[in-house]
Amino acid sequence: MLQRRVTNDGLAASFPAMTQHLQPLGSDLLDRFSSIVGSNNAFRAETDVAPFTSEMRGLWPGRTALVLRPGSVEEVSAILRLASETGTAIVPQGGNTGLVGGQMPDMSGRQVILSMGRMNRIREIDLSSNTITAEAGVVLQTLQEAADRADRLFPLSLASQGSAQIGGNLSSNAGGTGVLAYGNARELCLGVEVVLPTGEVLDDLRKLKKDNTGYDLKNLFVGAEGTLGIITAAVMKLVPKPKGREVAWIGLASPRDALALYEIAAERAGGSLTAFELAIAPALSFVLTHVEGTRAPLACAHPWHVLMEVSSGRSREDARQLIELILQAALDKGLVEDAVLAQNLTQAGEFWRLREAMSEAQRPEGVSIKHDISVPVAAIPAFIDEAWAAATRIEPAARLVCFGHMGDGNLHYNISQPKGGDGAAFKALYGTINRAVHNVVRAHGGSISAEHGIGVMKRDELLETAPPVAIDLMRRIKRAFDPAGIMNPGKLI
Amino acid sequence: MLQRRVTNDGLAASFPAMTQHLQPLGSDLLDRFSSIVGSNNAFRAETDVAPFTSEMRGLWPGRTALVLRPGSVEEVSAILRLASETGTAIVPQGGNTGLVGGQMPDMSGRQVILSMGRMNRIREIDLSSNTITAEAGVVLQTLQEAADRADRLFPLSLASQGSAQIGGNLSSNAGGTGVLAYGNARELCLGVEVVLPTGEVLDDLRKLKKDNTGYDLKNLFVGAEGTLGIITAAVMKLVPKPKGREVAWIGLASPRDALALYEIAAERAGGSLTAFELAIAPALSFVLTHVEGTRAPLACAHPWHVLMEVSSGRSREDARQLIELILQAALDKGLVEDAVLAQNLTQAGEFWRLREAMSEAQRPEGVSIKHDISVPVAAIPAFIDEAWAAATRIEPAARLVCFGHMGDGNLHYNISQPKGGDGAAFKALYGTINRAVHNVVRAHGGSISAEHGIGVMKRDELLETAPPVAIDLMRRIKRAFDPAGIMNPGKLI
Numbered sequence: 002m003l004q005r006r007v008t009n010d011g012l013a014a015s016f017p018a019m020t021q022h023l024q025p026l027g028s029d030l031l032d033r034f035s036s037i038v039g040s041n042n043a044f045r046a047e048t049d050v051a052p053f054t055s056e057m058r059g060l061w062p063g064r065t066a067l068v069l070r071p072g073s074v075e076e077v078s079a080i081l082r083l084a085s086e087t088g089t090a091i092v093p094q095g096g097n098t099g100l101v102g103g104q105m106p107d108m109s110g111r112q113v114i115l116s117m118g119r120m121n122r123i124r125e126i127d128l129s130s131n132t133i134t135a136e137a138g139v140v141l142q143t144l145q146e147a148a149d150r151a152d153r154l155f156p157l158s159l160a161s162q163g164s165a166q167i168g169g170n171l172s173s174n175a176g177g178t179g180v181l182a183y184g185n186a187r188e189l190c191l192g193v194e195v196v197l198p199t200g201e202v203l204d205d206l207r208k209l210k211k212d213n214t215g216y217d218l219k220n221l222f223v224g225a226e227g228t229l230g231i232i233t234a235a236v237m238k239l240v241p242k243p244k245g246r247e248v249a250w251i252g253l254a255s256p257r258d259a260l261a262l263y264e265i266a267a268e269r270a271g272g273s274l275t276a277f278e279l280a281i282a283p284a285l286s287f288v289l290t291h292v293e294g295t296r297a298p299l300a301c302a303h304p305w306h307v308l309m310e311v312s313s314g315r316s317r318e319d320a321r322q323l324i325e326l327i328l329q330a331a332l333d334k335g336l337v338e339d340a341v342l343a344q345n346l347t348q349a350g351e352f353w354r355l356r357e358a359m360s361e362a363q364r365p366e367g368v369s370i371k372h373d374i375s376v377p378v379a380a381i382p383a384f385i386d387e388a389w390a391a392a393t394r395i396e397p398a399a400r401l402v403c404f405g406h407m408g409d410g411n412l413h414y415n416i417s418q419p420k421g422g423d424g425a426a427f428k429a430l431y432g433t434i435n436r437a438v439h440n441v442v443r444a445h446g447g448s449i450s451a452e453h454g455i456g457v458m459k460r461d462e463l464l465e466t467a468p469p470v471a472i473d474l475m476r477r478i479k480r481a482f483d484p485a486g487i488m489n490p491g492k493l494i
Numbered sequence: 495m496l497q498r499r500v501t502n503d504g505l506a507a508s509f510p511a512m513t514q515h516l517q518p519l520g521s522d523l524l525d526r527f528s529s530i531v532g533s534n535n536a537f538r539a540e541t542d543v544a545p546f547t548s549e550m551r552g553l554w555p556g557r558t559a560l561v562l563r564p565g566s567v568e569e570v571s572a573i574l575r576l577a578s579e580t581g582t583a584i585v586p587q588g589g590n591t592g593l594v595g596g597q598m599p600d601m602s603g604r605q606v607i608l609s610m611g612r613m614n615r616i617r618e619i620d621l622s623s624n625t626i627t628a629e630a631g632v633v634l635q636t637l638q639e640a641a642d643r644a645d646r647l648f649p650l651s652l653a654s655q656g657s658a659q660i661g662g663n664l665s666s667n668a669g670g671t672g673v674l675a676y677g678n679a680r681e682l683c684l685g686v687e688v689v690l691p692t693g694e695v696l697d698d699l700r701k702l703k704k705d706n707t708g709y710d711l712k713n714l715f716v717g718a719e720g721t722l723g724i725i726t727a728a729v730m731k732l733v734p735k736p737k738g739r740e741v742a743w744i745g746l747a748s749p750r751d752a753l754a755l756y757e758i759a760a761e762r763a764g765g766s767l768t769a770f771e772l773a774i775a776p777a778l779s780f781v782l783t784h785v786e787g788t789r790a791p792l793a794c795a796h797p798w799h800v801l802m803e804v805s806s807g808r809s810r811e812d813a814r815q816l817i818e819l820i821l822q823a824a825l826d827k828g829l830v831e832d833a834v835l836a837q838n839l840t841q842a843g844e845f846w847r848l849r850e851a852m853s854e855a856q857r858p859e860g861v862s863i864k865h866d867i868s869v870p871v872a873a874i875p876a877f878i879d880e881a882w883a884a885a886t887r888i889e890p891a892a893r894l895v896c897f898g899h900m901g902d903g904n905l906h907y908n909i910s911q912p913k914g915g916d917g918a919a920f921k922a923l924y925g926t927i928n929r930a931v932h933n934v935v936r937a938h939g940g941s942i943s944a945e946h947g948i949g950v951m952k953r954d955e956l957l958e959t960a961p962p963v964a965i966d967l968m969r970r971i972k973r974a975f976d977p978a979g980i981m982n983p984g985k986l987i
Contacts, residue, residue, distance in 0.1 A: 129757065129872030130903075174706050182765070185704060188681070203963045208870040210902045211678060212941035213667050213717055214948060214956055215986060216968045220713040224706055241761040264622065268734040271807040272675070272765025314764040315819065326808065377701035379622030409703045410623075448705035455707060463707055470696045475709045477974040482967070493708060 025110055026066050030087055034069055034113060037079045042070040042119065053094060053114050054106060061102030061457055064110040065092075072119045074194065074202060074233045080115060081231070082200030084487050091115050092489050093227035095169025096140060098161035100373070101456030103173065103226045103492050112490070117168050120233060126151050131239040132191060132208045137168025137232050144237070153239035156183035160357055168232050174224035176452030178356075181408040182275040182312070183240060185452065187223045192236040195222050198229075198483045206236050221478065226454055227489040229482040245317030246275070247324040248310045248349040251331075251340040252303030256382040256407075258336045259307050263378070263408060265334075266309060266327045273323060276310035277408035278356050279381075283417070284404040287362040288355050295355060299339045307407070308356050359404045363417055368424040369402065370434045372414040374442045375451035381407060384445050385414075391437040392416055396430055411451040414438060439466075455493045463493075518603055519559050523580060527562060527606060530572045535563040535612065546587060546607050547599060554595030554950055557603040558585075565612045567687065567695060567726045573608060574724070575693030577980050584608050585982050586720035588662025589633060591654035593866070594949030596666065596719045596985050605983070610661050613726060619644050624732040625684060625701045630661025630725050637730070646732035649676035653850055661725050667717035669945030671849075674901040675768040675805070676733060678945070680716045685729040688715050691722075691976045699729050714971065719947055720982040722975040738810030739768070740817040741803045741842040744824075744833040745796025749875040749900075751829045752800050756871070756901060758827075759802060759820045766816060769803035770901035771849050772874075776910070777897040780855040781848050788848060792832045800900070801849050852897045856910055861917040862895065863927045865907040867935045868944035874900060877938050878907075884930040885909055889923055904944040907931060932959075948986045957987075 035043035044050050045067055054063045071077045084091050090112040094104040106112035121138040128151060135144055141162040148155035157170060159177030169175075171193070175186045183189065192207035205219060222232055253259050259279050266274050282304055289295050311327070313320035324342065331337045343349035363369045376384045389401055398419035405412035416434060418427035439449045443466065455463050464472060475494045482488075528536035537543050538560055547556045564570045577584050583605040587597040599605035614631040621644060628637055634655040641648035650663060652670030662668075664686070668679045676682065685700035698712060715725055746752050752772050759767050775797050782788050804820070806813035817835065824830045836842035856862045869877045882894055891912035898905035909927060911920035932942045936959065948956050957965060968987045975981075 127870065127872060129753065130870040131760075132870070176704050176706075180704065187710070197963070197967075201963050203967065204961060205964065207939055207941070208903075209868045209939075209941050209944070210871075211669050211673065211868045211899075211904045211944040213669075213943045213945055214941055214952075214960065215717075215964065216722075216971050217680070217710075217713045217717055218964060218967055220710045224708075224710055229709075241764060243764075260622065267624075269807045271734060271736075271805075273807075312764075314762045314766075315816065323808065375702045375704045377620065377623040377625070378703075379620060406704075410701075411704045446700055446702075448700070448702050448707055450706045451702070451704040452706055459707075467707065468697060470690070470694050471698065471708065471711060474690075474696065474711055474975070478709050478971065481970040481974040 026089065026113070030089065031067050033083060034067060034080060037083070038069050038071050038076050042072065044068040050114070053097065053116060056097055056099065056102065056105060058100065061105040062108070063106035064108050065106045065112055065114050066110050068114040068116055070116050070119050074196060077115070077196045077231055077233055078200040078202055081196055081198055084113070085199050085485055088485055088487065089113055090487050090490050093117065093172070093231050095137065095166035095172070096161070096164040098165040099169065099173060099456060100453045101450070101458040103454055103456030103489070104169065105457065107491055115231065117166060123147050124234065127208065128153070130208045132236050133239055134206060134234065134236045135167050136234045137166060139167050141165045141167055141170060148239050152242055154242045155237065155239055157186060157189055160360060167235060167237070171223050171232050171235055172225065172227050173454040174452070176406065176409065176411065178276055178278065178406065180406060181277055182272050187220060189238045190219065190223055190235050191238060193219050193222055193232050194234040195230045195232050198485065198488050203230070206234060208236050224454070226456060226493045228479060228493050229488060241314060243312035243320070244315055245313045245320035246310060246349065247317070247320040248308065248343040248352050249324055249328060249340055250298035250352050251307040251309060252299050252301070252338040253305045253307060253336065254303070254338060255305060256385050259305055259407060260379070260382055261334065262307060262331045262336050265330050267408070269327050269330070270311050270323055273311055273313060274408065275312040276308060278308040278405065279407035279412070280306045280356065280359060280404035281401055282306070283400055284359045284402045285355060287366055287402065288358045291362045291365045292358045295351070295358070298341050298352060298355070301339065303338050308352055356404070359402070360413065363402055363415060367418040367422070368428045369418070370416045370427070370431050372435065372438050373451050373453045374414055374438070374447055374449060375409065375411040376442060376445040376447035378408070378410040380445040380447070381410060381412065384441060384447070388414060388438045388441040391441055392434050395434055395437060396427065398422060399427070457492060460491070460493060519582065523582065524560050526576060527560060527573060530576070531562050531564050531569055535565065537561040543607070546590065546609060549590055549592065549595070549598060551593065554598040555601070556599035557601050558599045558605060558607050559603050561607040561609055563609045563612045567689060570608070570689045570724055570726055571693040571695055574689055574691055577606070578692050578978055581978055581980065582606055583980050583983050586610065586665070586724050588630065588659035588665070589654065589657040591658040592662065592666060592949060593946045594943070594951035596947055596949030596982070597662065598950065600984055608724065610659060616640050617727065620701065621646070623701045625729050626732055627699060627727060627729045628660050629727045630659060632660050634658045634660055634663060641732050645735055647735045648730065648732055650679060650682055653853060660728060660730070664716050664725050664728055665718065665720050666947040667945070669899065669902065669904060671769055671771065671899065673899060674770055675765050680713060682731045683712065683716055683728050684731060686712050686715055686725050687727040688723040688725050691978065691981050696723070699727060701729050717947070719949060719986045721972060721986050722981060734807060736768070736805035736813070737808055738806045738813035739803060739842065740810070740813040741801065741836040741845050742817055742821060742833055743791035743845050744800040744802060745792050745794070745831040746798045746800060746829065747796070747831060748798060749878050752798060752900060753872070753875055754827065755800060755824045755829050758823050760901070762820050762823070763804050763816055766804055766806060767901065768805040769801060771801040771898065772900035772905070773799045773849065773852060773897035774894055775799070776893055777852045777895045778848060780859055780895065781851045784855045784858045785851045788844070788851070791834050791845060791848070794832065796831050801845055849897070852895070853906065856895055856908060860911040860915070861921045862911070863909045863920070863924050865928065865931050866944050866946040867907055867931070867940055867942060868902065868904040869935060869938040869940035871901070871903040873938040873940070874903060874905065877934060877940070881907060881931045881934040884934055885927050888927055888930060889920065891915060892920070950985060953984070953986060
């Protein structure tokens with residue numbers, strides 16, 4: 002049923018056979034689609050479509066005959082109605098920052114890209130209900146800034162926030178650094194407006210914290226990667242802006258000590274613990290080596306590091322008191338080798354920049370094999386050890402560059418090629434090392450995609466390794482919502 | 495397609511025609527079902543089944559030829575396999591505390607009750623991951639106590655917790671008083687084990703905060719009221735036990751002042767604001783009149799009351815400081831008529847008892863017409879006024895006994911019969927007043943079932959008033975998961 006292709010990275014991907022080796026879309030059909038959005042917003046020329054058919058890692062090249070840029074829910078509806086009538090595959094695309102190829106068309110040229118960037122209106126900010134209603138194409142950072150101007154915090158925060166769009170964040174149920182205290186995209190979303198494959202519009206833009214009127218449709222569309230319909234707008238939660246924040250950089254001996262520190266912090270601070278990020282030494286030293294203007298927060302080297310942030314609705318002094326209480330308790334138990342509090346906002350920003358630059362700073366060190374995994378928080382130390390044993394059995398000189406959201410049980414368990422070694426040879430191990438690490442993930446009841454989604458990249462692995470009962474239910478949902486299979490075919494399921 | 499019946503309360507309910515006016519279940523079939531659980535756990539005699547075929551409000555009488563009490567997931571699986579083969583309707587039942595009839599069989603006698611009380615094992619408590627894995631039949635209070643013994647808090651808390659079971663709490667996505675800070679049953683659930691109508695078992699008992707591997711199946715089963723499958727176990731979140739709690743009772747002039755107070759409290763306390771309950775004066779005075787051993791917290795009468803609770807992970811002093819800060823800010827703005835802090839745990843318990851007894855205390859005052867609604871928090875004052883105008887146009891002498899979880903936008907907007915008036919005449923207005931109040935709910939983008947679910951009680955209204963697109967999607971899900979229609983037919987959808 003499925004045909005397989007091998008990408009330039011040794012990763013296998015599969016697409017439904019139906020969209021392969023077919024004639025290109027007829028120009029009549031392209032004209033009909035284009036007339037819905039107007040010719041200014043329908044791109045066909047190679048140079049115009051190029052930005053939409055490649056993504057930042059160069060892993061998932063695609064082709065398309067047409068990029069449509071609708072400006073309203075009515076236009077999205079008309080596009081999907083026509084797509085349904087004609088059996089045309091639609092690939093929704095937000096800011097094109099996805100890391101698993103979910104936003105990419107296949108190589109057939111027969112999939113039409115629906116780019117949401119023109120639907121970028123913030124429809125409403127409701128200060129009393131603490132909600133913001135935004136269209137899918139609003140850039141995450143724009144949304145954060147709008148909240149900030151309204152003296153609120155929109156806590157979804159991730160590296161690509163300057164170009165990622167909220168529609169894509171919802172479709173991939175994005176995570177990031179704010180999940181620990183505030184939840185992921187799903188938990189921050191109260192209601193959605195969705196265009197179904199038939200063109201029908203589901204208006205479920207509610208602002209309710211409690212609503213038990215039937216099946217939870219919202220959470221089906223969130224995280225569905227555009228395979229069930231297109232989210233065109235959403236009601237998102239806002240939270241009060243903290244009156245004070247304190248950031249500490251902490252050097253530790255081991256993930257086990259980091260776990261013990263986390264337990265103390267979670268117990269004392271509860272919802273005031275707004276970040277708990279773990280990083281292994283090389284993740285920091287790569288940043289210090291390759292990113293200009295960075296410097297080590299602590300005087301000596303440490304095997305592991307934690308960036309911990311505490312926020313207070315009362316005052317900066319209150320946040321400082323709380324973080325000092327936590328650090329003192331950890332020092333008393335011998336969990337901490339050294340620690341420093343950011344002395345001001347600038348320094349706090351510098352600490353965060355170290356953490357945020359870790360992914361980028363791997364690049365100059367050569368090829369990286371990456372994993373976006375989660376396990377129960379308690380299993381993190383064992384997972385790190387066991388996965389490392391498995392990976393070094395394959396390549397003993399590989400370097401572990403593991404960092405991530407420890408408080409969520411979510412690590413970017415990245416592995417860099419041997420220093421000065423052969424990048425291509427290491428890249429050829431991508432699939433082998435992936436499988437070895439993911440086997441350890443599964444042994445701990447973990448997830449092989451904690452926050453980046455499935456897309457094309459992990460689809461085969463999901464189909465092969467998830468419980469068949471779960472896959473069967475997902476297929477039933479897909480068929481029930483999109484019987485013609487026009488929504489982002491070849492992705493997720 | 496649907497036949498309608500009118501209950502003894504003037505409420506219309508409907509059941510699929512297929513289960514009506516049919517021959518009783520044959521004794522061969524009853525024997526086959528019984529042999530799965532053993533004769534000790536299969537009830538057929540009228541007296542044995544009686545506790546399972548009536549519920550506390552006497553609104554939804556049912557009949558059944560068989561109550562099955564399985565002791566394991568394997569037995570549940572075998573029961574559903576046989577039910578699928580033979581087209582037998584199954585009604586899952588937990589602690590039988592539901593308020594909308596979702597746990598009741600119809601009057602045909604052809605629906606088999608599957609009572610989950612014997613599956614009452616706590617499978618695991620994981621202190622590092624802060625999770626508890628419990629079978630569906632664990633009573634909520636038992637679960638709370640197990641968490642307490644492990645020095646953790648399981649924050650789901652509701653009036654019927656002494657008999658309600660966690661499986662039913664999940665199937666109805668229960669709310670209660672802990673939602674404000676900790677979330678409802680859905681948000682507290684990390685993973686589920688579900689037996690599908692075919693008897694297949696979906697093992698999704700994960701402990702993960704982040705998991706983006708496909709469609710969100712968990713959230714479909716949570717809140718589905720047993721119409722898609724049977725939840726047999728779940729992984730629930732635990733939270734650190736607060737080190738200090740402070741409870742204040744506050745008298746205010748209006749819901750508008752209560753909203754302003756709530757905004758101050760939410761801003762200052764954030765996740766430390768663990769309760770914000772609103773009540774109108776008669777809700778309190780009914781308790782003082784009818785519940786022995788209660789007394790008014792404040793010296794004078796006030797039109798409205800708020801019970802506010804603040805918790806701290808640090809200390810009782812910290813909680814007191816925070817609640818005093820909030821009250822001082824509210825006093826400065828003239829929002830509060832009078833306020834008192836509980837002086838000790840006993841008094842805090844007394845304040846909570848006043849709130850919890852409000853529903854019961856309505857009974858001696860005669861007939862009540864009840865609504866479990868939510869609106870955006872900001873709309874609460876306007877909703878209360880407008881709904882009251884609508885209700886008093888129908889019965890000018892009715893008494894508003896409104897109380898609930900203001901911080902969640904969720905009110906039990908109950909209306910008691912005119913003092914000393916004709917109860918039966920008032921009861922006859924149930925549907926009329928429901929419709930009038932629910933119209934105001936809808937005008938504010940609210941929900942007609944915030945935390946009790948749909949069941950039989952609100953099914954017709956849901957089908958008539960929800961967007962047809964949403965109903966159509968829900969029906970597609972129902973057909974995809976339960977094509978034979980054996981799971982709790984006539985409920986929810």
